Amino acid sequence: MNIPFNKPFIGTQELKYIEASLQNSRLSGDGEFTKRCHQWLEEQYGFPKTFLTTSCTHALEMAALLTEIQPGDEVIMPSYTFVSTANAFMLRGAKIVFADSQSDHPNIDVSLIERHITPKTKVIIPVHYAGVGCDMDALNSIAKKNNIWVVEDAAQAIHATYKGKALGSLGDLGCFSFHDTKNIICGEGGFISINRPEVRKRGEILREKGTNRAAFYRGEIDKYGWVDVGSSYLPSDVLAAFLLAQLEAAELIQEERMKRWQYYYTALSTLEKRGELSLPLIPAEAKHNAHVFYLVLPNGEKRDALMYYLRERGIQAPFHYLALHQSMYFKNYYKGPALPNSVKFTDCLIRLPLFVELSTEQQDRVIQEIYNFFG
Numbered sequence: 001m002n003i004p005f006n007k008p009f010i011g012t013q014e015l016k017y018i019e020a021s022l023q024n025s026r027l028s029g030d031g032e033f034t035k036r037c038h039q040w041l042e043e044q045y046g047f048p049k050t051f052l053t054t055s056c057t058h059a060l061e062m063a064a065l066l067t068e069i070q071p072g073d074e075v076i077m078p079s080y081t082f083v084s085t086a087n088a089f090m091l092r093g094a095k096i097v098f099a100d101s102q103s104d105h106p107n108i109d110v111s112l113i114e115r116h117i118t119p120k121t122k123v124i125i126p127v128h129y130a131g132v133g134c135d136m137d138a139l140n141s142i143a144k145k146n147n148i149w150v151v152e153d154a155a156q157a158i159h160a161t162y163k164g165k166a167l168g169s170l171g172d173l174g175c176f177s178f179h180d181t182k183n184i185i186c187g188e189g190g191f192i193s194i195n196r197p198e199v200r201k202r203g204e205i206l207r208e209k210g211t212n213r214a215a216f217y218r219g220e221i222d223k224y225g226w227v228d229v230g231s232s233y234l235p236s237d238v239l240a241a242f243l244l245a246q247l248e249a250a251e252l253i254q255e256e257r258m259k260r261w262q263y264y265y266t267a268l269s270t271l272e273k274r275g276e277l278s279l280p281l282i283p284a285e286a287k288h289n290a291h292v293f294y295l296v297l298p299n300g301e302k303r304d305a306l307m308y309y310l311r312e313r314g315i316q317a318p319f320h321y322l323a324l325h326q327s328m329y330f331k332n333y334y335k336g337p338a339l340p341n342s343v344k345f346t347d348c349l350i351r352l353p354l355f356v357e358l359s360t361e362q363q364d365r366v367i368q369e370i371y372n373f374f375g
Contacts (some may be wrong), residue, residue: 052189056190080106082321107127129292132288257355295349352366
């Protein structure tokens with residue numbers, strides 16, 4: 001019996017809503033189901049204004065436009081993140097400045113950020129790894145003092161909070177993913193939360209290819225045209241129909257994922273006490289969303305050995321990011337300090353299977369094989 005790393009959850013309403021969307025005369029973006037998704041996200045999580053996008057990558061690209069990144073502007077972010085975090089801003093000419101992770105968590109070490117700030121620093125991007133919130137109070141304080149934008153990369157963080165507030169609502173902008181590896185999915189998709197009132201109207205224009213077409217459809221103007229730069233960031237309303245069904249099942253999805261996350265944590269705690277590995281750290285102020293259950297091994301050799309051991313027994317348990325400052329593309333550009341914690345998580349972190357339909361029997365098998373590995 002093979003155990004996959006991920007299996008997308010599909011509930012009972014997705015096909016019904018897709019069929020309903022096909023009955024509508026408008027299948028392109030910003031139809032009925034898109035609007036219902038926007039309303040749901042804003043009401044449930046308190047986001048001031050949301051726009052669905054075709055991916056979190058495109059949400060980040062919108063953020064780079066909204067923050068008016070110019071060639072030479074500097075953007076601080078963790079090296080231990082997905083390439084989209086950097087790419088979206090590099091496309092506008094930004095210089096990427098990598099900061100190290102915490103020693104005990106893959107999130108950016110906020111205490112290191114100020115040493116990277118220069119007069120050219122325009123944006124700080126905290127990445128909420130595994131749906132665990134960064135220290136947003138300290139980070140926002142630094143940003144406010146230095147007049148710097150905060151763009152939350154909350155790709156993994158839907159339904160997670162920091163001090164009771166939804167991740168993605170704490171910075172100036174928040175960017176989320178609905179890729180089918182995430183908790184809430186639509187295959188490919190995402191959204192941006194625009195928390196600064198003064199750029200909400202521009203956000204609407206940017207995602208409509210730089211036009212004021214949305215205002216035209218609302219009857220606010222008698223014709224629309226090209227008024228700004230932009231691109232086509234709107235997902236089909238058919239995708240939004242699928243997504244709405246997922247959003248309405250969010251509590252069920254989260255409850256089931258959290259059960260499985262906690263089952264792993266309880267069962268594997270003995271190995272942490274023995275010093276064989278480290279389990280995920282969850283700060284008191286952060287309520288996570290059970291997006292990832294990961295282990296950190298003492299070194300890369302041990303991590304790789306465990307990964308291959310599980311693979312040989314039909315269990316998919318992959319590593320995660322390769323630190324971007326060491327990547328094939330960027331390593332020749334990188335001139336900054338050593339980032340030992342980013343390297344540690346690159347070398348030592350492994351993720352266990354976690355999805356709604358993962359059975360207790362399957363989890364017990366994963367757990368038993370891990371114990372077998374450690375003897």
